[in-house]
Amino acid sequence: MAQTGEQRSGKPIPMDQLWSAEAETRTASDPALTVDVDGFEGPLDLLLHLARTQKVDLARISVLALAEQYLGFIERLRAMRLELAADYLVMAAWLAYLKSKLLIPKQPQDDGQSGEEMAAVLQFRLKRLEAMRDAAARLVNRNRLGRDVFARGMPETVAVDRRQDYTASLYDLLTAYAAQRQRRAVTNVRIEKRGVWSLKEARDILVRLVGALDDWTALDRFLLRYLAEEGRRSTVLASSFAASLELVREGAIEIRQDQPFAPLYMRGRQNPAEVD
Amino acid sequence: MSESGNVVPFRPDEAEAGDDRHGDNPAERLHLAETKRMAEAIVFASAEPVSEKALAGRLPEGVDMPAVMAALRADYERRGVNLVCVNGAWAFRTAGDLAFLMTRQAVEQKKLSRAALEMLAVIAYHQPVTRAEIEEIRGVETSKGTLDTLMETGWVRMRGRRRSPGRPVTYGTTDAFLDHFGLEELRDLPGLDELKGAGLLSARMPANFAVPQPPANPDALAEDEDPLTDLDLEDLGLLTPRVDDD
């Protein structure tokens, strides 16, 4: 896969080739150097570029020569009064130190890294950076999804079967149960608080229900739906009885009870002419 | 198209078995194979069915398109994916008999709505319970959707019909319900005291407040319950009416 990708023509050439091609043009234009350091990814990149111009394996480059090249390069840039980022200068200072270490034989009292060790570290870092460059180039030149290799263009959308997997915990369930039962219970309590039928309430209902009735009808029948509620029975009966007496007195309804404790019958006031 | 060569796909070696039209010429055989690969890749990657014309435009010239596509279709005839031609355009489709695979993926985890949860709780505690009774207990009307959702969960079932005017359907919970909520049996549902103890119910509930105890055997019908018959299910639109045989 990788090979075929790399062999393909018309696609980006490996990055290091690009890079070295660029390097050559730079070298060609070296005398009239108008290098913008922006083109470099930092001092290590610049060093790698310079090393490349030595055109040898990084393992065999002359670190001394490289350090001199870099220092010379920086010198020229400064002569042109180009602003240089600090890390370029730090690297220059380090290379100058390295250079001195390489030129002056190791002093017995010097415990620090030898020039050779420092040079090796630099070589290692350059090689590692170059290796990452190559790796990047090899990566981008692989057969890439969406460029060389493709996924199914018409994926079959899985029909969204709305069958959901519902979840709820026992705690949710119990909370829901308790909460609603409690809510209801509290509502009921509230009704009971104002559970006394006022005379006015009873009167209004009787006028509405009995006023238009021609037939004798038991009081309980009117009040059926009001009596149904446990605990309200007595107040409903008492208030409506009192109200009915008042209505009788006013002549709005008639009332009849055949014997003690028998049902009370009521009807609207009849036209006297029709009474038998 | 050459039936004999293509009707039976997956022959061990098509090339050796020979193809009526191309069998004689190795170059042509190679050409067909390569063209088939190309057509295969193009149709696969395309976002819409590829017309034969469009296909021809991208394949080497002089290709016997019908032959290529017929061969490719034959290749896929018995696979999990088939090459189909709709209005002269080619596309891959899941094999018809595997369509069921394309519907199962979308199992969404969804939380029950509050209303559904409340109704489920009432059904669990008060079963067997009719819809009217649920509404009475909850003090709100029940939307059809909520009950449907509950039936969908598989946690609620119709148990039977109450032996009372209108013969309303009674609801109860299922074994899946017990399973999901980690209950061994319905009687494990906490009672009044436990609910109070857990702080879920106020300690000062009205004196007449009660929490029913669900039946020990969830499958046994209550005294005033009749089993659901096929006829009932028909009534409820859950069974298509039977056609009498005679």
Added chain:
Amino acid sequence: MSESGNVVPFRPDEAEAGDDRHGDNPAERLHLAETKRMAEAIVFASAEPVSEKALAGRLPEGVDMPAVMAALRADYERRGVNLVCVNGAWAFRTAGDLAFLMTRQAVEQKKLSRAALEMLAVIAYHQPVTRAEIEEIRGVETSKGTLDTLMETGWVRMRGRRRSPGRPVTYGTTDAFLDHFGLEELRDLPGLDELKGAGLLSARMPANFAVPQPPANPDALAEDEDPLTDLDLEDLGLLTPRVDDD
């Protein structure tokens, strides 16, 4: 491409040709063939790689997944479409050698800058790697934008935090990275072994050539790595701070 120049048939069905493992039992053979069709349909239907786990969840139980997928991969080895594995997830992709054909499908992709590309390579080969280490390797400070760009591609992710002073975030690649670059797993990174051998994947100058190696399982944390917590993500501005409930 196929040297012999045959018609690149799908391999014969196990049901017909027999298979070492299931050859003795016709029912099992049929079962494997049928499972293969199902796996084929499921993977074919999806544009994204389908994890083996997801696949197993939709196939009959007790399926020998490795056998099924290996057989399926072999079926497609020489077709215009190949079955590929990306970190344990399966997908069909057009064959790499047909890239020249597919230019029409190619969507214009945002080109990564040289810096971003280099950084991607560093992350891929050195993961888990902290930002400071990336900078050390590249010898330059990393602009926030470059890392953001990489995160946006979906190829790079934060993996965890290094168990070292400051607990720096570690970066690594995603499955989408593998998918995009056609890698089955991280070990398939081009040149990985040579780089390792040359000690170039080590953070420091390798005195003893003890070389880190990208983990086989990209999701497994390294020994000195902690998982990212919500609190970390908050720190990093990737989660809105939690509001305490009480």
